Amino acid sequence: MNHTHTFTDSSSTRNLGLEKQPPLAWLAILTLVLFSAVCIFGGAAGILRTAYVILSFAVGAFLYVRYPVLYTGFTWWIWFVTPFVARLVDYKSGWDPTRFMLVSQYLVTLLTLHTFLKELPKSLRQGSLPFVLAFLGVFYGFLIGVIKTTPFTAARGLLDWLTPITFAFYLFIHWRDYPLYRRTLERTFVWGVLVTGIYGIIQFLNPPEWDLFWLVSTKLTSMGDPEPLKLRVWSTMSSPAPFASMMLAGLLLLFTSKNFIRIPASAMGYLAFLLTTVRTLWGGWLIAFLTFITSLKTRLQIRLFITILIMALCVIPLTQIEQFSNTITNRFETFSNIENDDSAKVRQKIYEDGLNSALTNVLGNGVGNTFIVNEKGVLEPIIIDSGILDMFFTLGWFGGIFYLLGIFMLFTQAFQYSEYRFDSFMAAARAISLGMVSTLVGNSGMLGMPGMILWGFIAMAMAGHKYHIHQRITK
Numbered sequence: 001m002n003h004t005h006t007f008t009d010s011s012s013t014r015n016l017g018l019e020k021q022p023p024l025a026w027l028a029i030l031t032l033v034l035f036s037a038v039c040i041f042g043g044a045a046g047i048l049r050t051a052y053v054i055l056s057f058a059v060g061a062f063l064y065v066r067y068p069v070l071y072t073g074f075t076w077w078i079w080f081v082t083p084f085v086a087r088l089v090d091y092k093s094g095w096d097p098t099r100f101m102l103v104s105q106y107l108v109t110l111l112t113l114h115t116f117l118k119e120l121p122k123s124l125r126q127g128s129l130p131f132v133l134a135f136l137g138v139f140y141g142f143l144i145g146v147i148k149t150t151p152f153t154a155a156r157g158l159l160d161w162l163t164p165i166t167f168a169f170y171l172f173i174h175w176r177d178y179p180l181y182r183r184t185l186e187r188t189f190v191w192g193v194l195v196t197g198i199y200g201i202i203q204f205l206n207p208p209e210w211d212l213f214w215l216v217s218t219k220l221t222s223m224g225d226p227e228p229l230k231l232r233v234w235s236t237m238s239s240p241a242p243f244a245s246m247m248l249a250g251l252l253l254l255f256t257s258k259n260f261i262r263i264p265a266s267a268m269g270y271l272a273f274l275l276t277t278v279r280t281l282w283g284g285w286l287i288a289f290l291t292f293i294t295s296l297k298t299r300l301q302i303r304l305f306i307t308i309l310i311m312a313l314c315v316i317p318l319t320q321i322e323q324f325s326n327t328i329t330n331r332f333e334t335f336s337n338i339e340n341d342d343s344a345k346v347r348q349k350i351y352e353d354g355l356n357s358a359l360t361n362v363l364g365n366g367v368g369n370t371f372i373v374n375e376k377g378v379l380e381p382i383i384i385d386s387g388i389l390d391m392f393f394t395l396g397w398f399g400g401i402f403y404l405l406g407i408f409m410l411f412t413q414a415f416q417y418s419e420y421r422f423d424s425f426m427a428a429a430r431a432i433s434l435g436m437v438s439t440l441v442g443n444s445g446m447l448g449m450p451g452m453i454l455w456g457f458i459a460m461a462m463a464g465h466k467y468h469i470h471q472r473i474t475k
Contacts (some may be wrong), residue, residue, distance in 0.1 A: 072188075135165055164446065175462070388441060
């Protein structure tokens with residue numbers, strides 16, 4: 001199966017399925033959507049618990065083989081909406097504590113492992129060593145996990161760690177078609193910000209019954225109270241942090257888009273992003289924004305300032321509405337009152353308790369092992385709210401160093417590129433990934449959705465660089 005196509009070849013563009021919408025691809029996607037809707041609203045939601053996993057994987061596999069670019073867009077949307085679909089099913093058919101449906105997004109993404117293994121030997125000459133190092137670190141953690149837990153538990157944990165790396169490798173290895181993937185990601189995230197942003201605002205003002213049912217069933221007190229105006233927005237995703245991670249990326253990409261819907265998307269997106277009240281991701285967005293704007297040449301910066309002004313005129317009035325302003329203002333005030341902030345105190349305690357244990361745990365607990373033996377010889381759950389600590393807890397010194405070395409090499413390379421001055425998407429992609437890396441201090445931003453953002457966008461920056469180099473050579 002050869003996924004290598006050339007952007008300048010019009011026939012390959014058709015094969016990738018972006019310029020001419022392939023009816024078979026959309027038929028497959030619509031089949032999944034309609035089947036899910038019929039099951040949920042036709043009284044057969046329970047069937048969907050297994051059928052959704054199988055069907056989404058089948059559609060993903062079909063797109064992966066026949067329409068690689070559409071596959072990437074489909075994969076992102078599966079990440080965006082699967083938790084929402086799972087909540088609907090739970091509401092209709094009863095609570096499922098296993099959360100089995102959520103494996104769908106991982107399985108669809110794991111298809112890229114085929115590309116990773118197939119392209120690995122020759123990819124090293126193209127600069128894929130950082131991905132390989134991170135892969136080795138995670139694989140080591142998986143082996144430790146198998147020893148310390150069970151193969152099934154370790155395999156489930158492996159999905160969180162591995163899928164962002166293989167998906168990023170997939171984007172990188174298709175650098176010849178960078179413009180097509182760039183356009184797909186822009187379109188996917190602009191619409192994603194609009195759709196999930198609107199739903200997030202509705203969720204805050206008048207939370208649907210299935211969201212309240214889910215919140216009560218999970219007993220997640222950190223998500224707020226199951227009442228209007230009192231919960232933290234998580235939109236169609238599984239918690240505020242993954243949603244805020246997606247919004248961090250999408251809101252930056254709005255600056256690179258020329259689609260008219262970027263204006264309403266920015267109004268809905270920024271408001272929903274603020275209503276997540278995830279301060280770590282707010283800080284990550286600020287770092288990403290400053291990195292992005294300083295990367296561009298003056299002409300693009302002027303155009304960007306005009307866009308920012310228009311967006312601000314749409315967003316600021318909304319944040320002053322009483323229903324929203326209280327929540328947002330109260331959360332911002334905690335920045336100047338950290339010593340009295342419960343969340344900050346809890347995180348500080350985790351660091352104090354966890355830092356020594358993480359750094360002295362040479363072998364690591366292994367992927368999927370969420371328990372540790374305390375001083376009394378009793379198993380207790382590991383509570384980690386830091387990506388850095390999580391790496392060493394899980395992967396140990398050996399795996400953690402390999403994983404961090406991979407990330408370090410990616411960013412060392414990415415900050416040497418010069419194409420950011422004229423390619424605003426590349427600039428945004430690097431900025432998004434750097435913003436996500438900055439959140440690792442207070443968030444496990446390398447797993448699941450946050451990991452997809454971190455790894456996926458730095459891979460796009462690398463792909464853009466290789467594409468532009470190739471264009472200069474062939475001209």
